[in-house]
Amino acid sequence: MSNLAVSANAAADPVDALIKSIRIPPRPSLLVDLQCELARDDPSPAAIGQIIGRDVGMSGALLKLANSSFYGGKRKAKSIDQAIIFLGINQVAALMTGLLARQAIGADNQALAHFWDVSSRRAQAMLFLARRLHIGEPDVAHTFGLFCDTGVPLLLDRFPGYAATLAEAAQDPLRPLTALEDERHSTNHAAIGCLLARNWGLSTDVSWAILHHQDYSVLDDTATADAVRALVALSVLAESAIAQYHGMASSLEWDKGGARACAYLGLDTDEIDELLDALQECFHALD
Known part of the structure; x- marks a missing residue:
């Protein structure tokens, strides 16, 4: 599902029925x-x-x-x-x-401890980057960082096999993580996270950025609001910093969207390295 707006006349649509069965x-x-x-x-x-x-x-x-x-x-x-x-x-x-x-x-829920740790660090990274680069509103960036993957625990609760889907999708070096989710479950965590954000009255920019946060082609789409594209671009840097913090040599999300994020933000390699180093110091200060 590439767009959350499952058509309004989809009363008999099995995908619409599926989404309604997910506990929001x-x-x-x-x-x-x-x-x-x-x-x-x-x-x-x-x-x-x-x-x-x-x-x-x-x-x-x-x-x-x-x-x-x-x-x-x-x-x-x-x-x-x-x-x-x-x-x-x-x-x-x-x-x-x-x-x-x-x-x-x-x-x-102990099973979600790692999820909330990553979400908290992403929110902190988004806040830091928004302030450092003077892009958008820091509190909006913080909220997006915390909420962008909230569809994950909701899908874990809905589908017994979702954990396996998530693990496999996270290792795919080419396709968006949401592609395998769509194939197996007829929905994905970005769409459900967007639905939660809308239901909770979060800003439109946050909702749409959640929906598109792993569709890096949106960074080249001038028809998409700059605020949404900025949140998506910053999230790629945040994911790379979190991967480094957890001892990973590289981030697949950075491999997929890093070049586009750098181009959108107007940052070169040295500037990216400096930001990632600063985020590591930030993360360790919180430990």
């Missing part, structure tokens, strides 16, 4: 309230603090994350209100959205 976690009410406040002409930091403060567990987790070396720097927030002042409402909202995603999809 509903958007948390806390996120709904948070997004409503952010959509105001002048969002109130105090109101956002009150919304987050309704859930003591989420508040504590957010405060711990906000005070980490990566996000918090030298200033340590003692309350959600201080975290909002130090980080800004958009970054706090992005962190909160990520925490709610982990809770909804299965943060306590």
